[in-house]
Amino acid sequence: LYSEKVMDHFRNPRNLGKMDDADGIGEVGNAKCGDIMKMYIKVKDGIIEDVKFNTFGCGSAIASSSMATEMIKGKSIDDALELSNKAVVEALDGLPTHKIHCSVLAEEAVKAAVKDYYDKN
Amino acid sequence: LYSEKVMDHFRNPRNLGKMDDADGIGEVGNAKCGDIMKMYIKVKDGIIEDVKFNTFGCGSAIASSSMATEMIKGKSIDDALELSNKAVVEALDGLPTHKIHCSVLAEEAVKAAVKDYYDKN
Numbered sequence: 001l002y003s004e005k006v007m008d009h010f011r012n013p014r015n016l017g018k019m020d021d022a023d024g025i026g027e028v029g030n031a032k033c034g035d036i037m038k039m040y041i042k043v044k045d046g047i048i049e050d051v052k053f054n055t056f057g058c059g060s061a062i063a064s065s066s067m068a069t070e071m072i073k074g075k076s077i078d079d080a081l082e083l084s085n086k087a088v089v090e091a092l093d094g095l096p097t098h099k100i101h102c103s104v105l106a107e108e109a110v111k112a113a114v115k116d117y118y119d120k121n
Numbered sequence: 122l123y124s125e126k127v128m129d130h131f132r133n134p135r136n137l138g139k140m141d142d143a144d145g146i147g148e149v150g151n152a153k154c155g156d157i158m159k160m161y162i163k164v165k166d167g168i169i170e171d172v173k174f175n176t177f178g179c180g181s182a183i184a185s186s187s188m189a190t191e192m193i194k195g196k197s198i199d200d201a202l203e204l205s206n207k208a209v210v211e212a213l214d215g216l217p218t219h220k221i222h223c224s225v226l227a228e229e230a231v232k233a234a235v236k237d238y239y240d241k242n
């Protein structure tokens with residue numbers, strides 16, 4: 001049902017947790033399942049130096065956001081804005097159709113965190 | 122959004138894990154969100170001596186199944202069959218409307234495990 005990469009990121013989520021000195025915080029809710037996701041970014045010279053996430057969502061949401069944080073860490077905020085849920089799903093070697101909306105949650109959380117950073121700067 | 126009991130069972134799930142010598146195993150999928158849950162029971166003289174669960178579901182699913190395992194442990198299998206998702210939600214001091222289906226997953230997993238036990242005995 002789930003790829004090895006999904007199971008790996010579910011069991012050992014990367015960048016899970018809070019960030020006290022975040023430059024941008026995005027919090028999004030999933031209309032489909034009611035889950036919430038929070039994403040924190042630390043930005044220096046336009047580069048995402050650090051990123052953390054937290055969610056009450058399911059295994060696919062955890063895996064998607066874990067992968068998303070790895071994909072934007074060290075990248076520019078403009079690159080982060082271009083991260084699509086499709087790219088996250090591909091990096092995870094796929095997700096069941098029913099769980100694609102969990103990867104959308106991860107994409108939206110990244111965008112919300114970047115937007116919050118822009119609003120503050 | 123979530124009660125203290127939900128957060129407690131989410132952060133410190135009771136009876137989480139596998140069971141190698143289970144007398145009954147129930148595996149159910151949630152039509153609404155596509156999540157899966159597995160429940161294992163160890164039965165002696167009609168009493169559920171031990172119970173474990175595993176899920177790829179969300180925080181509400183983890184909290185619901187954790188609470189459900191506590192509610193059936195030490196009880197008769199007939200009592201376990203009568204456990205309703207409503208009772209689980211009440212024991213958790215409530216769940217958001219969007220997440221009631223997660224507690225249904227826990228109820229169905231218990232029933233499936235008991236059914237598997239009956240089928241084998």
Ligand code: FES
Pocket residue numbers: 033058151154155156178179180181182220222223226
């Ligand atoms: S959203 Fe799937 S079990 Fe909660």
